[in-house]
Amino acid sequence: MENLVQEARRFAQQVLARETIYDGTPVINHPDNVARNVKDENGLSDESIAAVYLHEATRAHKDLDISAFPQDVRTIVDGLNKISTIKPKDTKLEAENYKRLIVQYSTDPRVTVLKIADRLEVMRSLSIFPKSSREQKLLETLMLYMPLAHQLGLYNINTELSDIYFRYSEPETYRAITNKLKATEKDRELLTKEFIQPLEQKLQAEGIKYKLKARTKSAYSIYKKMMAQKVSFEGVYDVFAIRFIIDCEPDNKLEKDLCWKVYSYVTEEYEPDIKRLRDWLTTPRPNGYESLHITVKNKQGQSLEVQIRTKRMDVEAESGSAAHWAYKGVSHSSSIDRWLKSVRESLENPLVLSPEDMPAPPSKEIFVFTPTGELRILAAGSSVLDFAFNIHSGLGCKCTGGKVNGKPVQIREKLQTGDVVEIMTSKNQRPSRDWLSWVVSSKARTKIKQELDADERKAAKEGREILDRRLKNWKLEFGDDLLYEFMKQHKFSSVMPLMAAISREELDVNDIKSFIQQKQQENERASSEQTVAPENQPKAFASRSGDDILVIDARNVKGLDYKLSKCCNPVFGDDVFGFVTRTDGIKIHRMSCPNAARLIERYPYRIQKVVWQDNASSGEFLCTLHIVAHMERSVHGSIMDVVAHFKVSLRSFDIKENHRNGTYEISMRLLVPSTSELDKVISLIGNLKQVIRVHRS
Numbered sequence: 001m002e003n004l005v006q007e008a009r010r011f012a013q014q015v016l017a018r019e020t021i022y023d024g025t026p027v028i029n030h031p032d033n034v035a036r037n038v039k040d041e042n043g044l045s046d047e048s049i050a051a052v053y054l055h056e057a058t059r060a061h062k063d064l065d066i067s068a069f070p071q072d073v074r075t076i077v078d079g080l081n082k083i084s085t086i087k088p089k090d091t092k093l094e095a096e097n098y099k100r101l102i103v104q105y106s107t108d109p110r111v112t113v114l115k116i117a118d119r120l121e122v123m124r125s126l127s128i129f130p131k132s133s134r135e136q137k138l139l140e141t142l143m144l145y146m147p148l149a150h151q152l153g154l155y156n157i158n159t160e161l162s163d164i165y166f167r168y169s170e171p172e173t174y175r176a177i178t179n180k181l182k183a184t185e186k187d188r189e190l191l192t193k194e195f196i197q198p199l200e201q202k203l204q205a206e207g208i209k210y211k212l213k214a215r216t217k218s219a220y221s222i223y224k225k226m227m228a229q230k231v232s233f234e235g236v237y238d239v240f241a242i243r244f245i246i247d248c249e250p251d252n253k254l255e256k257d258l259c260w261k262v263y264s265y266v267t268e269e270y271e272p273d274i275k276r277l278r279d280w281l282t283t284p285r286p287n288g289y290e291s292l293h294i295t296v297k298n299k300q301g302q303s304l305e306v307q308i309r310t311k312r313m314d315v316e317a318e319s320g321s322a323a324h325w326a327y328k329g330v331s332h333s334s335s336i337d338r339w340l341k342s343v344r345e346s347l348e349n350p351l352v353l354s355p356e357d358m359p360a361p362p363s364k365e366i367f368v369f370t371p372t373g374e375l376r377i378l379a380a381g382s383s384v385l386d387f388a389f390n391i392h393s394g395l396g397c398k399c400t401g402g403k404v405n406g407k408p409v410q411i412r413e414k415l416q417t418g419d420v421v422e423i424m425t426s427k428n429q430r431p432s433r434d435w436l437s438w439v440v441s442s443k444a445r446t447k448i449k450q451e452l453d454a455d456e457r458k459a460a461k462e463g464r465e466i467l468d469r470r471l472k473n474w475k476l477e478f479g480d481d482l483l484y485e486f487m488k489q490h491k492f493s494s495v496m497p498l499m500a501a502i503s504r505e506e507l508d509v510n511d512i513k514s515f516i517q518q519k520q521q522e523n524e525r526a527s528s529e530q531t532v533a534p535e536n537q538p539k540a541f542a543s544r545s546g547d548d549i550l551v552i553d554a555r556n557v558k559g560l561d562y563k564l565s566k567c568c569n570p571v572f573g574d575d576v577f578g579f580v581t582r583t584d585g586i587k588i589h590r591m592s593c594p595n596a597a598r599l600i601e602r603y604p605y606r607i608q609k610v611v612w613q614d615n616a617s618s619g620e621f622l623c624t625l626h627i628v629a630h631m632e633r634s635v636h637g638s639i640m641d642v643v644a645h646f647k648v649s650l651r652s653f654d655i656k657e658n659h660r661n662g663t664y665e666i667s668m669r670l671l672v673p674s675t676s677e678l679d680k681v682i683s684l685i686g687n688l689k690q691v692i693r694v695h696r697s
Contacts, residue, residue, distance in 0.1 A: 005035070008050035008069065012057040015064065023128040031056040034121045038114060048110050051076035052118070059084055072108065079111035080118070082418055086144070087136070087373060097375055099144055101367040104417045112148060119145045120157055123164040134168065141165050162220035170223070177219045180233050188216065188240050195242060195270075195298060202265050208258060209247040211311075216240050237276070237295050241305040245314045255310045256281050259292050262308050270296035273303070289317055368419045378415065381440045385411040388423045389444035396444060397451055398425040412438040430455065456500050461689070463499030468687055470509050476516050477679055480695040481592045486515050495693045523575070564621065568593035569697070571621040573675030578608035622651065623678060627666040627685060628692045631657065635664060635690040642684045648672045663692065 012031060019027040035049045047070065054077045058064045062081075066074055082105040086098055106112045123141060126134055142165055149158035167174045192214045203210065217225070217239050225236045233239070246258050259281055266272075278293035291309040298304070309317070366378050368387060376390055384404070388411075389396030401411050403422040415421065431451045439445055471478055478486075483495070490507070492498040501507035568590040570576050575591040579599050588610060589596055600607055629635045636655070643650055649671040656665040672678045678696070686694045 004046045004050045004070075004073070005053075008053040008073075009035075011066075012053040015057040015061055021125075021128065022130070027056065030121060030125075033124075034114075034118050037121065038117050044110060044113065047073050048076065048114055051080065051110075052114060055080040055084075055114075055118075075108050076111050076114065079105045079108060080115055083111070083115050085418075086140070097367070097377055099147060100365070100377075101375065101417070102144060102148065104365070104367055113152065113154070116145050116149050116152070116154060116157060120161060123161055126164065126168060138165055138168055142169075159218045159220075163218055166220040166223060173223060174219055177222055177233060181216065181219065181222075181239075188214065191240070191298070191302065191304065192242060195304070198269050199265055203262070206261065208262065210262070211245045211247070213243040213245060214240070215243060237303050238305040241307055243307040243314075244309070246308070246310045248310055250310075250312045255312065259308045259310065263292050263294065266296060266306055266308070267294065270298055272296050276305075291317065366415055366417045366419075368415050368417070368421050371420060371422045379440050382415055383411065383438050383440070384409060384413045384415065384421060384423070385435060386439050386441045386444050387415060387421050389439070389441065389447060391423065393443075393447045395423055395425060396447060397431055398427065398429045400424050400426045400429050411435075456496055457692075459500035459503040460496040461499070463502035463504075464686070466502055467499065467509055467512065468683075470513070474513055476513065477683070478512065478516060479679055480682065482516060482519060484695075485519075486512065489515075563587050565589045565593065565595075567595055569621065569623040571623050571672055571675045571678055576610050578610040579603070580606040580608060621673075622669060622671055624697045625666075625668045625670065625682065625685070625694060626697055627664075627668065627694045629664045629666065629688070629690045630692065631659075631662050631664055632690045635688070638688050638690060639666070639668070639685055642681060642688070643668075643670070645684075646677055646681050648677060648681060 009028075009031075013028055016027045021027055021030065031053045035052045038044050038049055038052060050069065051073050054066050054069065054073065058066060058077060059081055066077065083102055086101060102112060102115070119137075119141060122137060126137065129137065141161055146158055146161050146165065149155075149161060163174075192212070196212060217236075222233065222236055222239055225231075225238075226233065229235065244262050246255075246262065248254055248258055273295045276293075276295040278291075280289055280291050280293070284290045290313045291307055293305060293307050295303055295305050364380055366380055366382060368376050368378060370376065370391070376387065378386055378390060382390075384402040385396065385399055388399040388402070399411050401424045402409055402413070403424070404413060404415065404419050406420075408424075431448045433452060435448050436445060439448065467478070487493075487495070487498055490498070492501070498507065502509055563585060564570050565579075565587045570588050570590045576588050577591060577596070577600075578586045578588055580586055586608060589599070627639065640650075650668065651671055652667075652669040654667040656667075657663075658665055670678070670681070672681070682694055682696065685691055
């Protein structure tokens with residue numbers, strides 16, 4: 001390919017040949033001026049200058065084929081075109097977000113520099129734009145391009161951008177300040193000359209080599225200080241500053257000694273304002289900035305700021321980690337700062353880095369837009385579903401898909417920076433568990449889980465009602481022992497997912513019927529085996545305590561008392577066994593007792609077969625029910641009503657509130673005559689709409 005810049009300009013000239021700007025001049029004049037500035041002021045390569053022309057050609061003609069140009073040039077053009085679409089809102093927060101978006105678009109760091117140069121040329125010609133367009137460009141310049149130019153160390157560009165912005169936004173104040181600066185220019189030159197005269201001989205005698213710099217603040221900087229300090233032009237002390245830059249070896253102690261020595265000569269000659277002393281030699285700023293600042297009055301009583309630093313300190317302050325932007329109150333994030341610093345280094349050493357080695361911008365976030373142009377920031381890897389929940393939780397729950405840049409996509413579609421996203425919804429849509437694998441934001445995950453839990457509770461309630469109706473029709477009982485055995489067999493972690501599975505028809509209730517009937521048959525066979533006693537089997541006897549219990553095969557323990565174990569509180573009708581203790585006689589345990597397996601396995605020789613009499617007598621037994629219910633006041637009365645309908649006696653009623661889950665945890669001790677009466681109580685309490693689960697311990 002012939003000269004890259006010439007080829008790019010020829011391409012742009014052909015596309016833009018008949019196009020003019022607002023004042024009637026050819027559009028090609030704009031990229032010509034930008035290219036000239038980029039080459040002369042920024043020293044960027046031919047690839048960057050070629051990109052300026054191709055950007056102008058493709059910005060309004062998006063379908064142009066520029067594949068004949070090198071890839072790194074096309075990458076720069078793509079970034080410039082994307083930045084051109086940014087229209088920031090008039091808020092500081094939005095400005096920071098849009099500034100971060102510019103960085104994201106700048107996959108090649110030269111993109112940001114070129115866009116700032118482009119904006120400078122626009123601002124120089126601002127008078128030709130219509131008022132509405134002019135106001136938008138002023139806002140963009142203030143919010144985006146001035147801070148970025150400052151952070152990249154493009155101080156001359158930033159100063160010019162600032163003053164042009166100031167001239168149009170506050171024309172009267174701008175004229176007042178610039179006229180005062182012009183009127184006092186010769187005075188400042190004379191002031192500098194008079195200031196150094198009494199010090200020259202002393203510094204020369206000490207062999208101190210230095211360079212003197214005189215700096216006048218820009219009109220916009222003076223204006224900002226006037227506003228911040230609420231003072232007039234004359235009240236801004238550092239409108240004019242004199243800087244000593246000492247030439248010496250980079251030795252920490254030597255540098256500090258020389259700076260303080262210059263300080264002593266200045267303050268001997270001129271009256272210092274100690275309140276305005278800023279000692280950043282002894283304690284440098286956190287960013288490493290080192291310097292001595294002092295405000296003094298000359299013989300005529302005029303105040304001026306004096307800055308004293310060494311050559312090393314000055315270089316560090318101007319272009320190193322202590323650069324001006326790093327401590328002048330410019331809002332920034334650490335990731336963007338690191339990227340901007342690497343961009344500055346690449347600009348200062350343009351021949352060191354190849355395009356492949358150019359630093360990449362931070363990529364932990366993506367920036368997407370609503371159809372109305374509102375900017376939304378999401379985590380990298382976010383989907384259409386994440387975007388919907390970011391807008392509103394209700395929108396996320398009803399999301400069925402979306403349109404990305406006008407094309408229909410599924411809710412799991414991953415988004416990229418710059419995408420315009422429209423959400424599609426349906427009133428019948430509900431979150432599913434699959435959604436959790438399609439989102440990355442904590443907000444989306446939390447809301448999806450909440451919705452799933454609500455659906456699970458609703459389904460569980462419906463499932464319990466279905467099961468209760470079927471059990472009633474079958475005239476079967478599904479007690480806690482059978483329930484938990486069934487759950488373990490079918491690998492349900494709790495009652496709620498089991499009941500929900502019934503509601504969703506994922507579990508056939510006939511499986512529960514078969515399970516109950518199977519257990520009944522097993523119990524009947526076991527009972528018949530126990531009642532067929534061998535000829536030498538001794539007769540059963542009733543204990544002297546008068547309770548309705550018979551102990552079989554107890555001839556070796558005749559005369560010993562029995563006790564009902566407190567660990568499981570057996571009730572008449574329970575499947576039980578006896579355990580011979582060393583000191584407390586025989587203790588009766590339920591077969592479902594938590595300790596049963598251990599006792600039977602470790603001490604088989606101390607186990608006694610136990611059955612109840614055929615009919616319950618006047619004996620009564622204590623048992624404990626544990627109830628979990630929704631936190632509704634009516635639940636207490638409802639439970640009491642159930643208890644009152646049966647031949648049971650309430651001995652204790654303890655309630656704990658679980659505010660985290662929104663539930664009551666109720667522990668209730670009852671005196672009951674039999675398991676059949678207890679099962680009725682458990683069944684009716686479990687049917688209460690407020691009750692989540694009930695079980696016996």
